[in-house]
Amino acid sequence: MSSKTEQNFLLKEQIINASSTGLIGISCMYLLNLMRFTLQSKPVTIDKERTYKKLFNCGREIFGRHGLRGLYNGFTVNAFFIAPETIKLVVNDYLCAKLQTKDEPLSLYRRMLAGAGAGTCQSIVTVPMELLIIRKITNTGSGIDIEIKSAWHHAMKAIRQKGFLGLYKGAVATWNRDVFFSVIYFPLFAYLNNRGRSLETDKVPFYHTLMSGVCAAAISGYVATPLDVIKTRIQSGDPKFKNAYNGVIDCAKYV
Template identity: 40%
Template sequence: MTSGQVNQSSAVPQQFKLLPKIINGGIAGIIGVSVVFPLDLVKTRLQNQVIGPKGEKMYSSMFDCFKKTYKAEGYFGMYKGSGVNILLITPEKAIKLTANDMFRHYLSTGPGEPLPLVREMLAGGSAGACQIIITTPMELLKIQMQDAGRVAAAAKSEGKTLPKISAWSLATDLFKKRGILGLYQGTGATALRDVTFSVIYFPLFARLNNLGPKREDGSSVFWCSFLAGCVAGSSAALFVNPFDVIKTRLQAINKAPGEPTYNGVLDCIGKTLKNEGPTAFFKGGACRMIVIAPLFGIAQTVYYLGVAEYLMGLK
């Protein structure tokens, strides 16, 4: 049973099994991230890139960023930051997908009754809020690792050399300087992005998924869940891309020479509009859509397949 289907079956409260859903969410996250991570790295670098006063920029397009990153850093350079992302994506996706199912379950108006749109949005938004405790530090560390090559290249062009970094050294340094709050830089922007995304994504996924063919037990066929996840994910991703740009810039601790610093969400919005115009908020938008579509398509499909239930002998 996929996320978004719990309340459209004849399930009763005692049938909501939390543990297998958490395991399925974790497996879904690992597989999805492993597939799309290079695209996510390109997205981060494009969003952090600031156009110079004469229109100069390091990357002219998504494909140019791919080519230059691969040439300078090799295949494994495309996976910088993947370790911390894969480590933390398990609880992050588990929380997101499971929380949505749980909230939908308890917001149900009755067995077999479709969930009203407002309640679907409430369930999705609540799930997005729950994941922030994991998402914020994960994104913070991932972004530093993903953007390290771009920052190092910019510094090198000015005759400077930056020391190599690791996720562990970054985490310990932030913890020593600011305590646990150091790992939660950009929490407000992360919440703005993830809550809004979930409010849009989960109701849209549920409705698209319900349009497809059903199996004898009432569940959707796997390819329908995959396509619904792709369409809902890419649509929600494009809508919240401005929030993602703000979050990425606020969480970029190491800046390239000459790049501005920001003091919160409003300061970032103001400086970005002034220096680069409104189109800057859609930097990396196409790339993010390409990342999110298969990520959530894969995640929903794996979640639907019920690997955990099979391993635990529940079906």
């Protein structure tokens, strides 16, 4: 097998692994993501009253209004976009390989640069994906008599209002969040994972890699939460709530 064929095979393998892992991940974590989006997009009404008090209070009320369908509202959108969205893992590995110099370990700066490139590629898919999910969730939590609209309905509405670019509302805010998260996550994961590498076998145990990913994601997610809140408020677009912001800076002033 030629080196070019081998590289193509490995690339396909990485894409399949990333897509499968992403699908399993969203299946396990979607309920928490739904409650997170709901809390971030509709925290306070015009009368300055909180819509939901706590995380699980939010989930309980949505289930009471719309049943199990309401708790998984927007899941199909997430599942559809998850394959291209997880390409960030492949992009990061690719950029790290390109930035690698012979006989020298990859520097922190180069790892951060690779992470920034991965976050940039991710945001191309993340913007329309999260916009449609947030619009569906906003509709779900608006009241008992509100009908749950399809993602296609919200997509066509955004396109009719502002053309194809309507699907990219909040693009700058999403790019800020994705790049900031990736710049922290990928170098941190690489550092933690390498700490568990065996000197004898030059391999890292699976449990250590798993815990390295969990710790890196938790720290990166926590640090990037303010940018995530700003992004969600901008994309929400519900006129009943205080989220008609003119860009990232304007939104940050009122969050």
